[in-house]
Amino acid sequence: MCLSWNTHLLNTYGTTETTVDCTYRHVSLADVVSSQTSPFIPLGSPLPNYICHIMIDKDGDDETIGELYIGGPGVFSGYLNHGQRIETGEIEGTILREFRQQISAGLVIARDDRLVAYVQSRLSDTTIEQRVMEICRQHLPSNMIPSAIIVLDQFPLNANGKVDRSRLPSPLSLSAISSISETPQNDLEVELQSLWSQFSSLHVGFELL
Structure with missing residues (x-):
């Protein structure tokens, strides 16, 4: 749809503590084609003021599921050890x-x-x-x-x-x-x-x- 309308599609990711978005990827034709066999589109690269690391156990290999750690000035001040969601x-x-x-x-x-x-x-x-x-x-x-x-x-x-x-x-x-x-x-x-x-x-x- 985006290709036919000559528009741009961005895949963004983030959490409340990172002020909504911290990564982005400009979705390409290759991403669209690969989505037919895989339900996932890559998160892309960190936005300015963010640092992202995928952390895995020291004995893990390339197929090991890890955790995404986000740091940098863009993370909400005082978030460390104070992650409380208020509804x-x-x-x-x-x-x-x-x-x-x-x-x-x-x-x-x-x-x-x-x-x-x-x-x-x-x-x-x-x-x-x-x-x-x-x-x-x-x-x-x-x-x-x-x-x-x-x-x-x-x-x-x-x-x-x-x-x-x-x-x-x-x-x-x-x-x-x-x-x-x-x-x-x-x-x-x-x-x-x-x-x-x-x-x-x-x-x-x-x-x-």
Whole structure:
């Protein structure tokens, strides 16, 4: 197909830790012909800033299956001995599954070098952050436990109806709120807290007012 359209076909390979691609091969006619008898097309050569080595046992021969080692500046900084895959979708799914009645939406993102879980709930439940954190600790590996749970009455949306991540509050900006949050003591305080929470889309502690 590529030959008939006079286009170029590249076979690239890489992993998340190497920022997607680290090798490439310009697929030739010979590769296409050989693919009729072999399902494999060579990975090709390393891209700039990458070094690739096929490592085999010292007693191995040419037919021995080895392991591909990738090095160089292109490998994600700090990857050595820290290969942990974080699935934000799994974290969101765990929260929504366990709190399907209380939480209508969830979003987990990396924010200020922290894993933050945003949950949408209109319930005036001051314990929801703690309960969500407990569920995450029970069902998720340690590297996938959010460092902060932020409850919003409603997620901010952009013109396309999608969550506007730039308008989500930072955990650092809310640290003061969580530390001085206090239960309203009378009807006026309840009304003031409700109005400010609606205005800011946050569960605002009365002492902050």
